[in-house]
Amino acid sequence: AQTVTQSQPEMSVQEAETVTLSCTYDTSESDYYLFWYKQPPSRQMILVIRQEAYKQQNATENRFSVNFQKAAKSFSLKISDSQLGDAAMYFCAYRSASASQGGSEKLVFGKGTKLTVNP
Amino acid sequence: NAGVMQNPRHLVRRRGQEARLRCSPVKGHSHVYWYRQLPEEGLKFMVYLQKENIIDESGMPKERFSAEFPKEGPSILRIQQVVRGDSAAYFCASSPNRNTGELFFGEGSRLTVL
Numbered sequence: 208a209q210t211v212t213q214s215q216p217e218m219s220v221q222e223a224e225t226v227t228l229s230c231t232y233d234t235s236e237s238d239y240y241l242f243w244y245k246q247p248p249s250r251q252m253i254l255v256i257r258q259e260a261y262k263q264q265n266a267t268e269n270r271f272s273v274n275f276q277k278a279a280k281s282f283s284l285k286i287s288d289s290q291l292g293d294a295a296m297y298f299c300a301y302r303s304a305s306a307s308q309g310g311s312e313k314l315v316f317g318k319g320t321k322l323t324v325n326p
Numbered sequence: 327n328a329g330v331m332q333n334p335r336h337l338v339r340r341r342g343q344e345a346r347l348r349c350s351p352v353k354g355h356s357h358v359y360w361y362r363q364l365p366e367e368g369l370k371f372m373v374y375l376q377k378e379n380i381i382d383e384s385g386m387p388k389e390r391f392s393a394e395f396p397k398e399g400p401s402i403l404r405i406q407q408v409v410r411g412d413s414a415a416y417f418c419a420s421s422p423n424r425n426t427g428e429l430f431f432g433e434g435s436r437l438t439v440l
Contacts, residue, residue: 242428250415252369252431298368302429312382313359314419314429316368 209234211301213317220289221325227274228284228320230299238304241275241282242314247295255297258282260304286322294324330432331400332418338438345405345412347435351420358401359429360386360393363415372416375401408439 210233220226232241243255258266258275265273270290274283286293299317331350339345351358356377361369371385375395386393390408395401405412415436419429 240428244431249433250436251433252417252419254428254430257428312357312374313371313385314361314369315371316361318368 209236209239209301209303209315211299211315211317213299213320215320216318217321217323219323219325220286222289222291224289225285225287226289226322228286228297228299228322230282230284230317232280232282232299232301232315234280234301234303236303240302240304241273242300242302243271243273243282243284244298244300244316245293245295246298246319247292252298256284289324291324291326294322296321330418330420330430332416332432332435334435335433336436336438338440339408340440341409342407345408345437345439347403347405347416347418347437349401349403349418349420349432351401351418352422352430355420355422355430357421357423358395359419359421360401360403361417361419363417363434365414369417372403405437408437410439413437413439 212231239260241258245253245255256266256268256271270287272285296319298319300314302314358375360372363369373386373393374382390406392404415434417434418432421429
């Protein structure tokens with residue numbers, strides 16, 4: 208079974224600075240998706256960024272980028288120019304891409320990292 | 327375009343009562359997933375349904391919990407004879423097909439059992 212590990216329960220960053228959130232995962236599959244979701248106090252799960260495992264290029268969405276190291280099974284999230292609105296829980300998640308061939312459909316989540324942004 | 331709609335947002339039940347949580351997926355999405363989030367924890371998969379079929383219920387407790395996604399109407403997560411340990415946030419997510427990576431989440435239903 209796949210597992211996702213986020214080793215940092217809490218992180219803090221100064222406004223306008225850069226912070227990196229860590230995520231590692233364990234799988235025997237070669238084709239999969241990785242995601243970072245943000246959960247603000249409102250509890251809505253918001254997709255921040257996604258990465259397809261077959262793509263070597265790291266995904267980027269504005270101030271958010273990932274460092275995807277497939278061999279190391281590492282998928283860290285970098286937030287640049289941190290803003291107060293970035294404060295939230297961040298969850299790393301894994302999903303098999305072989306669902307149509309019998310792989311598991313479900314997203315597997317890490318336990319989350321609580322990010323605080325200090326003004 | 328409406329996203330995933332869940333109701334009620336908050337539900338309070340006494341021990342032994344029944345809780346029903348409803349989820350309307352994104353229009354056109356036929357795949358629905360239910361997740362449970364305990365305080366200070368990540369989301370745990372419960373069940374995956376397509377229209378009228380349960381595809382994977384490996385994360386759902388064998389007793390008291392059931393789910394359905396009828397041909398017409400929302401998906402329902404039903405918890406019978408609730409206990410205090412059922413208090414949690416229950417999230418529904420949907421996707422248009424099996425080959426899409428991303429799931430779209432609702433805002434969750436928070437169940438409190440007194």
